Amino acid sequence: GTEDISTPKRTKEIIARHGFSFKKSLGQNFLIDQNILHNIVKAADLTKEKGALEIGPGIGALTEKLAQQAGTVTAVEIDQRLIPILEEVLEPYPNVSVEHGDVLKVNLKELFARRFDGVSKVSVVANLPYYVTTPIMMKLLEEKLPLENIVVMIQKEVAQRMAASPGSKDYGSLSIAVQYYAEPRLVCTVPHTVFIPQPNVESAVIRLQVRDQPAVAVKNEQHFFEVIQASFAQRRKTIANNLKSKYFPKDGREQLEGLLQEAGIEPTRRGETLSMEEYARLSDVLLEAGI
Ligand code: SAM
Numbered sequence: 001g002t003e004d005i006s007t008p009k010r011t012k013e014i015i016a017r018h019g020f021s022f023k024k025s026l027g028q029n030f031l032i033d034q035n036i037l038h039n040i041v042k043a044a045d046l047t048k049e050k051g052a053l054e055i056g057p058g059i060g061a062l063t064e065k066l067a068q069q070a071g072t073v074t075a076v077e078i079d080q081r082l083i084p085i086l087e088e089v090l091e092p093y094p095n096v097s098v099e100h101g102d103v104l105k106v107n108l109k110e111l112f113a114r115r116f117d118g119v120s121k122v123s124v125v126a127n128l129p130y131y132v133t134t135p136i137m138m139k140l141l142e143e144k145l146p147l148e149n150i151v152v153m154i155q156k157e158v159a160q161r162m163a164a165s166p167g168s169k170d171y172g173s174l175s176i177a178v179q180y181y182a183e184p185r186l187v188c189t190v191p192h193t194v195f196i197p198q199p200n201v202e203s204a205v206i207r208l209q210v211r212d213q214p215a216v217a218v219k220n221e222q223h224f225f226e227v228i229q230a231s232f233a234q235r236r237k238t239i240a241n242n243l244k245s246k247y248f249p250k251d252g253r254e255q256l257e258g259l260l261q262e263a264g265i266e267p268t269r270r271g272e273t274l275s276m277e278e279y280a281r282l283s284d285v286l287l288e289a290g291i
Pocket of ligand 1: 057061103104
């Protein structure tokens, strides 16, 4: 039989034979390490009853491993030049379908209905293009798709921010946005040497176990996230000062401090010390007061 797509030798052979040139602007760094690929796929807990959605299959290194573990695999690739390559190298895997498109523009609800109907659970598994990591992750989480988990390789700093707890330097609005929808776990960090070409940033694999219900109940989700954004606007400022800039630019400090107390939050605290539950309470109290 043929070698795995992801071995350095076969990867180089496929690239050379098709005259493929990497596009840095599309975040093209392909995986050539069996161990890392194994760890990524293992973290998704796939079985033949489950489905996998891959974003950015490249030349199919990860897609091949997903095809061996999952029942159904759909891979969405933006680069038209990769489509014929993928069709050729993935030919031995009839459970894989490759679609050409920008994942940020794809109608995922429609894709799920078409591709994962009758599949018990679906994972998103990807070595993401780093320039669009956050928009892709927020789209996957906000659309409330029937997902079991998301296992992705991303920039290490972004993974640390997603998994951060209150009080740590990495904790911010991204931590809360992700943890509202999912439970994060850092799987491993990854050296530059597992890619061709090698990226300039450090990478990590993160697993998000998607929650059945958001972590906290709030009266208005949009308001909740707006309060969080405002609270982190300037990290050195107290929560009272940040919220005052946003909601009481002229006066009303006393009213604001009263509302913070009502939510059980000392006005002198900083945004980075508040838990998600405290933000939920704060958002509800402000909303009740018409703010
Ligand atoms: N999965 C392959 C691997 O691990 O070897 C390739 C990973 S590479 C880091 C990212 C891939 O995402 C590239 O193939 C790139 O063309 C593709 N890509 C970039 N932006 C995309 C987008 N908006 N939608 C879909 N795919 C995208």
